Amino acid sequence: MNDLKKQIIMKYILTILVALLISAAGYSQGLYSINYTTSYGVGKTGDYIKSPSFRGMTFEGRGFISDHVSIGGLFTWSTFYEKLGGATFNYENATFTGTQYRYINAFPLLVQAHYYLGVDKYETRLYLGGGLGPYIINQRTNVGVWSVEEKNWHFGFSPEVGVLLPISMDTRINVSFRYHYVFKAKDTIDHSWFGLSVGLAWGE
Amino acid sequence: MKYLLFKIGTLVGIVFTLTACYPGGAEYTSDTDLVVTDYNPDYDFGDIHYYYLSDSINHIVEEDDTPDRTLDPFVIGLLEDQLNALGWERSTDTIADPEPDVSIVVAAITVTNYNIYQIPWYGGWGWGWGWYYKGTDYWGYPGYGWGYPYYGYTYVTSYDVGTLAWFLFEPDKVDIEDELIFVEWAGVINGVLGSSTSSTEDRIERGIDQAFNQSSYLSGE
Structure with missing residues (x-):
């Protein structure tokens, strides 16, 4: 799949997710x-x-299909970065020494489902759930004036636990902790990380 | 609905402000320094006793350009010190007696690289991304056919990258018929050039030191 097709597909997915967010914003449930x-x-x-x-950052939209269960979508952008000063690494008989700048940009685009404890939406509610779907991961190493980049679509999943803390009739503080596991694609590594999110949630 | 969209827009702006500060990269020209060495693992460097090293560097320049040889003696002197520290003895004549076991050729080249930037740019995105919220008439984001696309602008920068390389080979093994030189060891120093001669000398010295430090096989052990 060429880059143009990937970008078109990503735009469609983003459009769907944004539409989901907007519809969730206007949807009473x-x-x-x-x-x-x-x-x-x-x-x-x-x-x-x-x-x-x-x-x-993470954007989420959820629609309730019962008092305890919601389905929805998620989009996250996470950037990892590390500088390794004067690092040495070998490739076959060659040895390279230089300051490395390592980056990972990860973009999960997940379909999600959650189960909520309790039924009173004006009380603190714990939830369990998770998502699965495509991840776009861009892994890049800069050393000297050279750059090595792997940009691929992956498949992964992400279990999650969180809590909604009401602060007004339609606004809550959302705190969630999730684990991402992303299967390898082509010659890349398989990725995994924990994510801690804190934000505001609106809706009924 | 409008109020909610306003809240979304405000928060998106805050989040982007918090996160759009893309992580750093090289700040100084020395941050771009790269030292590369490569060698033939089947070659016995312990057999080397005499080496030939010219007093001049092969500068690869555009036709009609005059190479800047200011740093030639400095570079040759550093290489000579390191090679002598291995217990090897320098010969400045290819037909000296005893005949040198290996020759070392040094080359230097400067290349100008160009970067093209698109603003706005958020690392990792394949296209520009600019959220819009303007009253109640429209809103949208670029490339999606909604609202007013924001294309930003483009600018170009250039920088000079200098490379110093040396190659060690046995003159007796050169394939004259096919014009092949079998390099047993090579060292390369590469980085963005600065304007200060003293800084450049420091970087060259550190680079040559590193090249020999990471080539412990040269001592024949």
Whole structure:
């Protein structure tokens, strides 16, 4: 699949997700949220970049199909970054030494379902759930004036636990903790990280 | 609905403000320095006793350009010190007696690279992204056919990248008929050029030191 097709598909998916957000905003049985997201790489992602990510955001839209169950969509952008000063690495018989700048931009585009404890929407509600779907992951290493980049579509899933804390009739504070696992694509590594999101949620 | 959209727009703006500060990269020219060495693992560097090293560097320049040889003696001196530290002895004549076991050729080249930037740009995105909220008439984002697309503007920067490379080979193994030179060890220093000669000398010295430090096989062990 060429880059143009990928971009067109991504635009369609984003359009659907944005439409979902907007419809959730106007739907009496919907909930939408905007969150600040921090991420902590583990596994091979953590080996590649040890520093946690403090650059991230998450948009979510959820529609309730019963008192306890919602379905919806999620879009996250998380950026991992680490500078390795004077790092040395080998490739076959060659040895390279230079300051490396490592980046991962991860874009999960997930379909989600959640189960909520309790039925009173004006009380604090815990929820469990998760999502699955495509992830766009752009992994780049800059060293010297050179750059090595892997940009691919992956498939992954993400279990989640969270809580909604009401602060007004239609506004809540959302706190969620989730784990992402992303299967490898082509020659890439498989990625995994934990994400902590804090934000505001609106709706009924 | 309008109030909700306004809230969304406001929060999106806040989140983008918080997150759009893309993580950093190289800040100084020395941050771009790269040292690369490569070698033939089947070659016995312990057999080297004498080497030939010219007093001049092969500068690769445009036709009619005059190479800047200001740093040639400095570079050759550093390489000589490092090679002598291996216990090898320099010969400045290819037909000296004893005949040198290996020759080392040094080359330098400067290339101008160009970068083209599109504003707005958020790293990792394949296209510009600009949210709009304007009254109640319209709103949208670029490339989606809604609202008023925001194309930003483009600017171009250039920078000079300098490369210093040296190649060690056995003159006796050169395939004259097919014009092949079998390189047993190569070192390359590459980075964005600065304007200060003293800074450039420091970077070259650190680079050559690193090249020899990461090539422990040269001592024949």
